[in-house]
């Protein structure tokens with residue numbers, strides 16, 4: 001006998017027993033018991049939108065696992081490409097599978113010349129690279145008409161490889177355009193992250209070899225950002241995917257959600273906030289103003305984590321390795337002071353607000369030379385693996401189209417008033 005909840009409908013006096021499956025109540029059972037009564041849960045505070053086997057997250061305990069593997073072990077021992085394979089296929093690859101996968105991704109890094117020349121170069125000179133990326137991702141759907149064959153496993157696999165492989169190329173192209181610099185073609189002799197750094201920074205040298213420690217640090221950041229279960233962007237991917245749109249259009253929707261400052265855009269806001277604070281002496285006043293309701297402490301708080309975000313811990317360690325090469329980011333001291341003050345302040349303690357993934361990542365990106373506008377783009381590159389893993393899972397589960405209900409609170413029926421009679 002499964003665990004259950006008994007509810008009584010006080011309108012009729014009838015009681016119903018509703019079984020609990022995997023910690024949730026099936027809406028089918030609920031609907032049978034009380035048809036026409038919907039959950040009012042506008043921001044999904046108490047709604048599990050899917051059964052998912054991709055990522056496990058325990059926000060109270062600060063645990064994050066991809067397909068059962070702790071994030072700490074993956075960050076220490078794995079690579080982004082291996083993690084992407086794991087997320088999408090459910091298992092770590094064998095040596096042969098890893099080689100085939102890396103080879104495929106490496107040889108799909110080029111983008112159609114028209115995407116760059118006609119599409120990207122049509123943007124205004126000061127376009128935000130994240131806005132460009134979102135649009136370019138959607139535009140890709142017009143280049144791969146086979147992407148509509150979402151139920152054909154071969155086509156699906158092809159789009160997955162293309163999307164993961166082309167993200168760094170698109171991202172770097174957006175950056176180069178916004179700097180007025182010529183586009184750098186992918187160098188398929190380089191690894192995933194080193195190739196991205198080459199497309200970002202190469203100037204006149206025949207080959208750009210990134211500092212291996214910096215390439216590794218970025219790869220770790222890519223691992224940490226690869227998935228985070230049912231977040232706002234992933235929900236967008238699943239929603240659009242549930243309408244059976246092609247994966248480029250669905251991923252563009254996910255990236256658009258990520259762009260928001262409450263989501264992936266927070267890493268950009270953290271640097272702006274730290275720069276505005278300017279000195280550790282100003283930290284107490286800044287904290288006071290946040291508590292008085294003047295803005296938020298960017299990079300703090302999370303809908304699910306009510307403990308230290310485990311990704312923030314790992315990033316804090318990785319920051320030391322990066323700063324050893326690049327020199328310390330001068331904003332680090334302000335960030336450390338902010339964290340110290342906030343973690344001892346009743347306002348933040350009582351609301352369980354801790355640093356999240358975005359609190360320290362921006363400091364690393366900035367020390368590595370990335371402009372602030374590129375930070376959310378850097379988040380989007382690896383998140384593609386997670387979006388696609390959820391998209392595949394959704395299609396395999398054959399879920400119905402996402403279509404929530406509403407509680408109508410508008411006007412009752414009323415008669416149309418001709419324009420001339422309105423006051």
Ligand code: CMC
Pocket residue numbers: 231261262263264265266290295296297298299300301302303304351353356357358
């Ligand atoms: N600074 C100050 N107060 C905060 C903050 C913050 N960063 N975050 C939440 N609070 C307060 C909030 O004012 C509210 O207080 P009260 O109960 O007195 O009204 C309480 O904490 C609960 O906040 P909430 O807005 O109901 O929480 P939420 O789960 O809806 O929001 C969040 C989560 C991440 C949007 C929010 O914490 C936030 O805006 N943080 C800053 C932006 C940020 O760092 N975002 C990155 C999230 S991690 C990366 C990602 O997933 O993309």
